[in-house]
Amino acid sequence: MTGGTELAVQGRFGTAVSAAARRGELVVQPRMGMPTVTEMQQGLRAVRQARATTVGTITLDSYTRVGDHSSARRALAAGSDLNGFPIVAHGADVTREMIAGVGDPGFAIQVRHGSPLPLGIVQALLDAGLDATEGGPVSYCLPYSRTPLKESVDAWARSCELLAERVPGAHLESFGGCMLGQLCPPSLLVAISLLEGIFFRQHGLSSVSLSYAQQTSFAQDMEAIAALRRLAGEFLTGTQWHVVLYTYMGVFPQTTGGALELLRSSAVLARVTGAERLIVKTPAEAHRIPTIADNVQALEEAARTAREVGDAASEVADSGLYAEARALVETVLDLGSDVGQGFLKAFSRGYLDVPYCLHADTAQRTRAYIDGEGRLQWLSAGFMPVRAVPPAGAARLSADGFLHMLSHVQRSFDTPELDSGSRTLPSRGVLSSSMG
Amino acid sequence: MALPVPGQGTHPLGDRKRRVLISSTSSDSHTWNLVFLQILLEEMGHDVINIGACVPDEFLIAECRRTGPDMVVLSSVNGHGFLDGTRVISRLRREPDLAHLPVLIGGKLGTRGEGDSFGEQLMAAGFDAVFEDTKGIGAFREYLATAGRAVELEATA
Numbered sequence: 001m002t003g004g005t006e007l008a009v010q011g012r013f014g015t016a017v018s019a020a021a022r023r024g025e026l027v028v029q030p031r032m033g034m035p036t037v038t039e040m041q042q043g044l045r046a047v048r049q050a051r052a053t054t055v056g057t058i059t060l061d062s063y064t065r066v067g068d069h070s071s072a073r074r075a076l077a078a079g080s081d082l083n084g085f086p087i088v089a090h091g092a093d094v095t096r097e098m099i100a101g102v103g104d105p106g107f108a109i110q111v112r113h114g115s116p117l118p119l120g121i122v123q124a125l126l127d128a129g130l131d132a133t134e135g136g137p138v139s140y141c142l143p144y145s146r147t148p149l150k151e152s153v154d155a156w157a158r159s160c161e162l163l164a165e166r167v168p169g170a171h172l173e174s175f176g177g178c179m180l181g182q183l184c185p186p187s188l189l190v191a192i193s194l195l196e197g198i199f200f201r202q203h204g205l206s207s208v209s210l211s212y213a214q215q216t217s218f219a220q221d222m223e224a225i226a227a228l229r230r231l232a233g234e235f236l237t238g239t240q241w242h243v244v245l246y247t248y249m250g251v252f253p254q255t256t257g258g259a260l261e262l263l264r265s266s267a268v269l270a271r272v273t274g275a276e277r278l279i280v281k282t283p284a285e286a287h288r289i290p291t292i293a294d295n296v297q298a299l300e301e302a303a304r305t306a307r308e309v310g311d312a313a314s315e316v317a318d319s320g321l322y323a324e325a326r327a328l329v330e331t332v333l334d335l336g337s338d339v340g341q342g343f344l345k346a347f348s349r350g351y352l353d354v355p356y357c358l359h360a361d362t363a364q365r366t367r368a369y370i371d372g373e374g375r376l377q378w379l380s381a382g383f384m385p386v387r388a389v390p391p392a393g394a395a396r397l398s399a400d401g402f403l404h405m406l407s408h409v410q411r412s413f414d415t416p417e418l419d420s421g422s423r424t425l426p427s428r429g430v431l432s433s434s435m436g
Numbered sequence: 437m438a439l440p441v442p443g444q445g446t447h448p449l450g451d452r453k454r455r456v457l458i459s460s461t462s463s464d465s466h467t468w469n470l471v472f473l474q475i476l477l478e479e480m481g482h483d484v485i486n487i488g489a490c491v492p493d494e495f496l497i498a499e500c501r502r503t504g505p506d507m508v509v510l511s512s513v514n515g516h517g518f519l520d521g522t523r524v525i526s527r528l529r530r531e532p533d534l535a536h537l538p539v540l541i542g543g544k545l546g547t548r549g550e551g552d553s554f555g556e557q558l559m560a561a562g563f564d565a566v567f568e569d570t571k572g573i574g575a576f577r578e579y580l581a582t583a584g585r586a587v588e589l590e591a592t593a
């Protein structure tokens with residue numbers, strides 16, 4: 001554990017974000033992953049050269065995430081499309097050369113994956129000379145696998161220790177602020193993100209970031225990020241930490257205009273809450289894997305919006321979100337000094353319980369809904385130490401009702417676009433199919 | 437959507453209450469699609485067994501044997517659906533006891549949106565029907581509701 005008054009050591013990634021924060025600039029980052037070395041290198045170069053303060057991303061493909069490297073190799077050999085960069089199949093040497101070809105050894109790059117058993121990936125990224133990644137024992141297990149939570153906790157403990165041992169100041173970001181991407185009330189997101197930050201520290205890391213994914217209400221999101229910062233200040237003293245905001249992670253608007261407006265609203269949210277870094281989404285989100293050009297457009301749009309807003313701090317109303325998140329955090333910490341063990345007990349007893357999660361190691365007793373003001377609320381809280389506020393006359397959930405709830409944000413941002421008759425991408429998905 | 441050739445050995449649900457196994461593919465961890473399909477099928481009166489995300493081929497085969505479903509619905513949206521679907525359906529069809537089990541697949545099956553079209557290849561690989569996301573969910577509802585009768589009509593015409 002780190003402690004004392006000296007600020008902890010930071011590697012390339014943590015340093016890049018701190019430096020930008022001191023200059024008052026928001027760091028923007030894509031979720032970009034291309035299967036081939038050539039495309040991945042072009043992508044990283046384009047991100048570095050974008051008119052924005054950027055850090056780079058290597059997003060890994062789904063085969064690598066589930067440890068099926070032979071399928072990744074077969075797809076590469078056949079020239080098939082993959083949804084990311086297969087770092088293990090390419091190997092450390094090829095990856096190292098790919099990065100060298102970007103032409104800026106100082107450029108900070110993070111590997112984003114989604115693997116509950118990340119040891120092989122962590123080894124590969126360290127061997128390739130990288131020092132930053134993302135994940136967590138809960139947030140990379142429940143939304144990403146059927147792997148038992150206990151195996152993920154053990155694997156993440158070892159991976160944190162390996163990162164810390166091999167690179168002093170290695171950076172690790174918790175994905176806890178996202179979970180299934182949508183319909184999870186913010187207090188639980190804040191609590192899981194913070195607890196994973198404490199887990200990382202217990203396993204030797206000194207540079208971490210805590211995430212929060214934009215949800216359905218700007219005001220509620222402001223309150224959530226304020227709560228996250230306050231809790232981090234209380235529980236992570238002596239560790240270098242910052243907050244990273246994700247542009248909306250659920251069902252995305254299908255119109256270009258709606259998607260860009262949602263992206264801009266996340267840039268404003270980042271500014272007014274003092275988030276140091278923003279991970280963007282592109283207008284391709286609802287349809288397909290974004291191209292390099294889609295990513296650059298989104299980065300520049302977000303950066304432009306952030307510059308226009310400046311860092312105007314805003315007043316935050318208190319609806320009790322901080323207290324609820326704190327109650328969840330304390331419930332887990334009270335289960336024992338080891339946060340990993342605390343997580344296991346808390347999930348098996350239903351003290352933490354992510355709504356609509358199918359993972360077998362969760363109690364599956366909670367549900368959420370969007371209230372009349374667009375805020376996420378608990379419909380049922382199961383065994384969690386929070387209070388549910390079900391609306392009057394809650395009906396049985398129908399398939400159409402479920403899609404309607406999932407597409408709340410999509411609809412809010414697409415409707416003005418469709419009404420004004422502006423350009424929409426041709427393909428149809430959730431919005432149109434829910435009418436079919 | 438690619439529809440089955442009548443009389444090719446497909447047994448859609450028709451009007452009867454059936455047992456449907458819903459599954460993701462081996463590399464895909466998305467679950468909202470699975471939950472949605474479960475609610476939809478239950479609403480239509482069927483019994484659903486939802487075996488969740490990242491289902492290895494061997495596990496899917498074992499679950500087909502263990503639960504004996506009338507129909508299997510595979511869903512994938514991560515962009516590997518074409519690759520995973522082609523692989524798993526050939527394995528399944530090689531098992532004599534599963535060779536004629538009705539198996540459908542749907543979702544976002546490639547990484548290029550409108551630019552992708554995998555229906556025919558997936559049908560050739562052994563699926564009974566393919567529902568690509570860009571075509572909307574209406575076709576699936578119709579298929580479940582009417583395809584049973586359509587096949588019977590064709591057969592007796």
Ligand code: B12
Nearest residue numbers: 181252285288289465466467468469511515542543547576
């Ligand atoms: C939420 C979400 C997530 C969550 C998922 C949490 C969870 N456990 O479910 C998180 C954040 C964890 C996530 C992770 C990833 N995601 Co994701 N995700 C989404 C998102 C934003 C919404 C999906 C959703 O909830 N839809 C709601 C459900 C109800 O609808 P649906 O899934 O679209 O399915 C509809 C139809 O396709 C159809 N359907 C689906 N299956 C079937 C089957 C049959 C038989 C039928 C008839 C119909 C049918 O019915 C539904 C209703 O119309 C979409 C983009 C979007 N749509 O806005 C991306 C998206 C699906 N994700 C994508 C990807 C690639 C990933 C990752 C691989 C990360 C990455 N490389 O970017 C990982 C998955 C890791 C893995 N092992 O696969 C891509 C897929 C690209 C593609 N196909 O071209 C998308 C499109 C985003 C993008 N543009 O890049 N994701």
